Amino acid sequence: MMYTFEKIKVDQPLIHCMTNVVVTNFTANGLLAIGASPVMAYAKEEVQDLAQIAGALLLNIGTLNNEQVDAMVLAGQAANKTGVPVILDPVGAGATAYRTETTKRILSEVNFAVLRGNGGEVAALLGESGMIKGVDGSTTLPKDVLAKKAKEIFNTITVITGETDVVTDGEQTYEIANGHPWMTKVVGTGCLLGAVLGAFLSVNKENPVQTLAEGLAFYGIAGEIAYEQAKDKGIGTYQEAFLNVLHQMNVEQYEQYKKFSIIE
Template identity: 50%
Template sequence: MNLELLREERPLVHHMTNEVVMNFTANGLLAFGGSPVMAKEPEEVEDIASVAGALVLNIGTVRKEDIETMIKAGQAANKAGVPVLLDPVGAGATSFRKNAVQRIVDEVDVAVVKGNAGEIAALADIPLNVKGVDADESGDAEEIASRAAGKLQTLVVVTGETDVISDGQERLTSSHGTPLLGSITGAGCLLGSLMAACMSVEKDHKKAALFALEFYNRAAERAAKKVGGPGTFIPHLLDELGKADG
């Protein structure tokens, strides 16, 4: 994974994402080296998705009408050879969200599905306690990732104390980060954005996902050493994302 190339190209990442965290996501991606666009108007999503470096579909604040538009954008991205990352926020919380994700993966060729243990477990029909978008972390993340990858036939990333990447055959793990990431809104959403940016320049999506995970979590570790709490953590995290060392 070539970060220098990414920052030279500044890939356009098309987001159809969680409205709660759009600003944070955009600022984080800009600091990292990408170029964000937030667009979900049905009349333009095909045009933008087809010229972007990557497409992020995040169901954090999804409405019924958004699902059709996400599928429309995803199919346009597929035709143009643009990688699609799906973030199934809260998929284990309601049947509406789970069904929305199922429709997207049925109708769009998704390159990567990234979520916490509860979200990914729900997609693999593995019982796990879920509260809103948070999950019980007691499940076996490696098993969850492998089973979900096999069922969805795509690369799966399970985030948690230990992050797991699986294509159903091979598994990669990473154990960096800080508890402060769980104290701010949108930490996972921003991670998905960075992964998508990496996928735009690195065709091996396992390598792209692992690089984004480790760069992001190590930047968070450095930021955490400089702050007293979540309020000051965010600006320091943005600063660290702009540095060359991950």
């Protein structure tokens, strides 16, 4: 049996990222590290063509503007026509009315394979109480309850990340306990995750919820191993180590570290 992260290196899927300017370089390098092929394209004149030939499309609203949002909708609808999975990262939803309403617009005009956000972001989209600090957020609602409600309302598999991660399609729900706090000290780790999950889905669509759980575990394990390698040197070294581990992780490490389980 070939693990999904091994299959990515074999298939080298093209991942179309419409992401924010803060994380473009890190996202591209992270995708290359796992064996995928990144393309960053935003012009409405070409996004439909690229989205239709990609293995997955990531829409990330971190530094949004109206022109980019219009292009995202065009790309998402084009991807829908050819069955390309689309992942939405609603960065900072709830921080401003513009972000929240823009995200709701995109959700209403594009069919998503995955909605990936933190508890505060997803709570804001559902009209639930949550706390937003900058583009980070949290909520007091249990992640599995929040994720199931989002699946029901938005009709998409929902991933809620935090100290532990939850992914659900409304029937299967996984909890993933991998990761390390230092991952929050490197700009772009959350945004790269959306692209990585897209790469996982692009090569393994058989059981999407399980595939996403494996992707979340893989990503969190990289954060843990990178900390072991960089803890005495600091955050700059940690970022480098994180990319290295994404590139070099083997099956033995994955099996040793993985901590995910079905909770329903």
